[in-house]
Structures are given as C-alpha cells and as structure tokens.
C-alpha cells in the first residue's frame with residue numbers, strides 16, 4: 001500500500017507516545033520507509049531503541065549531533081509525508097508560529113510534503129482557544145489533522161483528547177499518499193448566509209461566516225474532488241475550485257438548481273434565508289416621521305426540490321443549525337427534504353457554529369446512524385462529513 005513512500009514520523013513528549021510505536025510498526029508493515037524523529041520530551045516516554053528497531057532507520061533527535069550537518073532539510077525534502085504522532089500543544093504552537101527550535105519543528109518548516117498532525121492531550125488543553133486557534137491556522141495552511149477521540153486519559157480522567165486509534169492514523173496517511181479518495185467526484189458546496197435586500201443599501205442576513213463551507217470545499221479539493229463553491233462571502237477562494245458568488249436565496253437557487261444533476265454530491269452548508277423582504281425598495285429608505293414596517297415573504301426551500309429531483313447515486317447533504325431539540329429537528333429535516341445526510345449543529349453551544357474556527361456536529365444518515373464529532377477544527381469536521389458522503393454513496 002505504501003511501497004516506496006518515505007515518511008518522517010515525528011514523536012513528541014506526551015503519554016500517547018507509546019501508541020506511536022504501533023503507528024510506526026503499521027506504516028513499515030504497509031511498505032513505507034519510516035524515519036523516526038523524536039523530540040527531547042518524547043524520549044522521556046519511549047526509548048529511542050524501540051523506534052530504531054521498528055523504524056527503517058535509526059532515530060534522530062537533534063539538529064546538531066547528526067553526521068548530516070543539515071538533517072532537517074534532507075528529511076523534509078525527501079519525505080512524501082510527515083506524520084506528527086502524538087502532537088503536543090507545544091509542538092502545535094511552535095509549528096503554527098513558525099518557530100524552529102528542534103529537529104522536528106525544523107523539518108516541519110523545511111518540508112513541502114503533506115503533513116498529518118495527530119494531537120493528543122488533556123481535555124482542558126485540547127479545548128483551550130490557543131490550541132484550537134493554532135490548529136485552525138495549520139489547517140488553513142493545508143496541514144491535515146486527525147482529531148483526538150473521547151475516552152480515558154492519563155491519570156484516569158475521561159474526555160476529548162485521547163490520540164486517535166493507530167489504525168485511523170495509518171488510514172489517513174494512506175489516503176494522503178494515494179490518488180485521493182474523492183478523485184473522480186464532482187462536488188458542489190454552498191457557503192455563507194444569504195443576503196436579502198431591504199433597499200439598495202440594506203440587507204437582512206444571518207450570522208453564518210461561510211467558514212465551514214470553505215473548509216468543506218478545501219478538504220474535498222485536497223482529497224481529489226472537482227469542486228464548485230457557491231458562496232455569499234468573500235473569503236480567500238480555495239485554489240482549484242470553481243467559485244460562484246451569489247447574494248440572496250433566489251440567486252443561490254438559480255446558481256444551483258439548474259445544474260444540480262452534474263454533481264455526485266451537493267453539500268448545502270449555506271444558511272439560506274427562510275424569509276425575504278416582500279417588496280424591496282428601489283431607492284434608499286429615508287428617515288422620516290414614521291418608522292418603516294418591513295413585510296416579509298417566505299423564500300423557496302430549494303433543498304426540498306433537490307431532494308425530490310435527486311439523480312440515482314447523488315449524495316445530498318443538508319445542514320441544520322439549531323438552538324434546541326437539535327437532533328430531533330435535524331432528523332425531521334433529513335426526512336422531509338429527502339436527504340442522505342444532515343449535519344446537525346447546536347449553534348448555542350460554546351465554540352460551535354457561526355463565526356468560530358471550530359465546530360462540533362452530529363452527522364445523521366437516512367438509514368438512522370448518528371456520528372458525533374466533538375469540538376474540533378472546521379477542517380476536521382469537513383473531513384468527517386466527506387467520509388460520511390463516501391460511505392453514503394457506497395451503501
């Protein structure tokens with residue numbers, strides 16, 4: 001599976017370092033050439049002999065005691081992939097800040113290869129805004145993240161922060177080194193809150209930032225898909241996507257519905273207005289003696305139309321931003337709109353949904369399965385949604 005691939009396995013100083021031993025063994029078993037790089041902290045948890053014996057070459061730990069005077073540049077240039085497992089808060093912080101203070105961080109800055117970061121730490125640290133913001137920065141720069149799981153942590157605590165299963169990490173590495181598991185897919189993603197005109201200068205909109213939609217588009221591109229992004233916001237366009245700019249719900253409908261049949265998957269992450277202004281003024285409404293009353297009219301729910309007209313094999317995904325009865329409301333929308341998947345967001349929860357760089361969701365499928373994704377980056381949520389899209393197609 002990984003024959004001929006060169007992987008730098010960076011191990012940092014957390015208790016989960018013992019699980020990196022298993023990741024090392026599995027990568028070598030899959031045919032990869034694994035160069036282990038340990039930080040000073042990692043050596044306090046696992047001996048270098050273990051990684052030297054299981055890896056494809058002896059462990060390196062330092063920029064200075066290597067026969068090669070510039071080990072980081074050679075490691076970085078030759079690598080097809082760098083995996084950091086486990087990644088501590090310190091490593092994530094240094095990498096995000098561009099600080100190269102040991103062989104591993106120097107290698108991370110020197111490489112052009114894809115990088116897979118597998119965080120593991122105590123829940124409080126994992127949920128700290130500094131860690132989440134640093135990870136979001138890395139994700140924006142194209143670094144891949146395998147989020148930690150919930151479970152038993154060191155010291156007997158239970159919570160989010162446990163290193164992902166070694167099999168999941170190796171699978172993510174295989175995916176990154178392969179042609180991409182979405183190669184051959186055409187995917188449409190909608191993003192942002194729609195804007196309904198009141199008059200030529202004022203609009204009614206909502207708090208959707210579009211970040212989750214952009215993260216979906218970026219991850220789908222990285223995984224090999226051809227991506228069309230229909231967006232109401234002006235974030236940096238993802239390289240390689242077809243970007244269609246729209247404003248109102250009606251614009252978005254006109255941009256999507258006529259060409260819906262082209263796509264293998266449609267992911268409606270946009271927060272589409274349910275109401276528009278019944279008769280927008282064609283001039284700026286001026287202040288006067290009376291306060292204007294704005295009459296609203298319902299917009300057309302075109303996701304219902306997409307559900308009805310869905311071609312065989314197309315995967316249709318809706319989003320449900322809710323503040324109460326989150327899962328029940330989402331399940332009802334899944335059925336009413338004939339969707340394959342719905343991504344439920346409790347937008348009232350801290351760090352979740354609108355405007356944040358992080359999100360926590362539950363993905364519900366038409367056949368009744370539910371997968372919760374604990375608070376993590378919007379890019380990691382995007383990967384979980386795309387995994388569910390692939391699973392829905394093959395069901």
Ligand code: CTP
Nearest residue numbers: 268270272273299300301302303318319320321
């Ligand atoms: N949607 C749409 N067209 C609309 C309204 C919503 O395509 N006019 C899509 C959204 O993009 C989202 C899904 O439908 O993927 C659910 O949107 P939401 O506003 O949560 O659901 P509604 O059916 O409008 O229900 P409510 O607002 O009452 O919660």
